[in-house]
Amino acid sequence: MAEGTLCASTLEAMGQARELADQIGVYVYGVLLGTAVESLSQELIAYGADLVLVGEDPALGQYQPGTYTQALACLVEQYRPEILLLPATALGNDLASRLAQRLNTGLISHCVKLDLDMSERLLLGTFPVLGGEMYHTAACPEARPQMATLEPGYFRAPYEDAYRSGDIQQVDLNLGEAGGKLAWLDLEAGIDLPVVPLSRARVVVSAGRGLQDAEGFALAGQLAEALGGVVAGSRGAYDEGWIEEEQIVGIGGHEIAPDLYVACGVSGDVYHYFGLQDAKFVVAINPDANAPIMKLANMAVVADAKQVIPALVEALAE
Structure with a gap:
C-alpha cells in the first residue's frame, strides 16, 4: 500500500493468489495492516479476495520489521494458510524473510513465475539466477505455509469486479512488546528518485x-x-x-x-x-x-x- 492506495505489486500478488486458490479449491484471504486501512477492503475483494483480514493499530502506522512480523505471524498461526504470497518489494522481501524465519518455513523469493504440483499441492516458484541468464524452480515440501515473494511487473494484475462480494473481518493482533526500533524521517521534497528498472x-x-x-x-x-x-x-x-x-x-x-x-x-x-x-x-x-x-x-x-x-x-x- 502507498499513500492510501493498493500498489500494483499488491494487486499482482492478489491475482496470483486467486489463480492458485481456484486450482486447489481454497479461499483467498487478503491482509491489510496499518491505521485506517479498512476502507481498502472492498477494493481488495473486487480484485479477488474472499475474506479481508483488517489489522489496525497505531503501532502499524509505519513499517517496523518486528511489529509487522509479529502481526503476520499471529494471523498465520490463527488462520493456517497453505500458501502465503507477498510482493518482492524492498519492504516485502524484508518482511517475508523475517516471517519465514519466525515460522520456521521456507521462502522462494523474487519469483517471476508460479506453478502448482497438483499431486502434492506444492507451490513451484521460478526465479532468475546468474543475473537472469538462467532460471531455477524451487519448492518447500516439508513446511507450511509455503511462502513466495513475487517480482513486480512479471505478473498480470487481475481485473477489478466491482460486483464481487466477500467478507471483511477486523482482527485483534497480539503485538505485545514487538515495538519498532526504526525512526522514520521525512524525505526532502527535492530528492532525486532512482530511475525505474x-x-x-x-x-x-x-x-x-x-x-x-x-x-x-x-x-x-x-x-x-x-x-x-x-x-x-x-x-x-x-x-x-x-x-x-x-x-x-x-x-x-x-x-x-x-x-x-x-x-x-x-x-x-x-x-x-x-x-x-x-x-x-x-x-x-x-x-x-x-x-x-x-x-x-x-x-x-x-x-x-x-x-x-x-x-x-x-x-x-x-
Missing part, C-alpha cells in the same frame, strides 16, 4: 532499427519522457549502439509486463516477442504493415515512427 516499468517505449539513426532513437526517449515511461529496445537497437544490454527486450534480455508497450520501428521477431508477450497493451508504429509486431499489437499504426512520434509528443504536451 525496466522490469518494473509500467510504460515502456521500445526502439528498433526502423528509427534508422541516433537522431531517430532520441525521439523514442522524448516519447518515453512524455508518457512517464522508460526506453528499451530490440537486439537490433543494441547492435546499433543506441541502448545498453540491460535495456534489451526479448531472448537474451528482459521479459517484461508493462501496462503500455510502444514499439517504434521494431519488426518484432520471435526473439523480441518472447520479452513482451505479457504486456497488457501494445502499440506498434511501423511503415511495414506486414511486420510481425503489427500482428501482435493491440493498436497498429502503419507509418514512419520518425514522423509519428513528434506529433504524439506535441499532443501529450497539450
Whole structure:
C-alpha cells in the first residue's frame, strides 16, 4: 500500500493468489495492516479476495520489521494458510524473510513465475539466477505455509469486479512488546528518485532499427519522457549502439509486463516477442504493415515512427 492506495505489486500478488486458490479449491484471504486501512477492503475483494483480514493499530502506522512480523505471524498461526504470497518489494522481501524465519518455513523469493504440483499441492516458484541468464524452480515440501515473494511487473494484475462480494473481518493482533526500533524521517521534497528498472516499468517505449539513426532513437526517449515511461529496445537497437544490454527486450534480455508497450520501428521477431508477450497493451508504429509486431499489437499504426512520434509528443504536451 502507498499513500492510501493498493500498489500494483499488491494487486499482482492478489491475482496470483486467486489463480492458485481456484486450482486447489481454497479461499483467498487478503491482509491489510496499518491505521485506517479498512476502507481498502472492498477494493481488495473486487480484485479477488474472499475474506479481508483488517489489522489496525497505531503501532502499524509505519513499517517496523518486528511489529509487522509479529502481526503476520499471529494471523498465520490463527488462520493456517497453505500458501502465503507477498510482493518482492524492498519492504516485502524484508518482511517475508523475517516471517519465514519466525515460522520456521521456507521462502522462494523474487519469483517471476508460479506453478502448482497438483499431486502434492506444492507451490513451484521460478526465479532468475546468474543475473537472469538462467532460471531455477524451487519448492518447500516439508513446511507450511509455503511462502513466495513475487517480482513486480512479471505478473498480470487481475481485473477489478466491482460486483464481487466477500467478507471483511477486523482482527485483534497480539503485538505485545514487538515495538519498532526504526525512526522514520521525512524525505526532502527535492530528492532525486532512482530511475525505474525496466522490469518494473509500467510504460515502456521500445526502439528498433526502423528509427534508422541516433537522431531517430532520441525521439523514442522524448516519447518515453512524455508518457512517464522508460526506453528499451530490440537486439537490433543494441547492435546499433543506441541502448545498453540491460535495456534489451526479448531472448537474451528482459521479459517484461508493462501496462503500455510502444514499439517504434521494431519488426518484432520471435526473439523480441518472447520479452513482451505479457504486456497488457501494445502499440506498434511501423511503415511495414506486414511486420510481425503489427500482428501482435493491440493498436497498429502503419507509418514512419520518425514522423509519428513528434506529433504524439506535441499532443501529450497539450
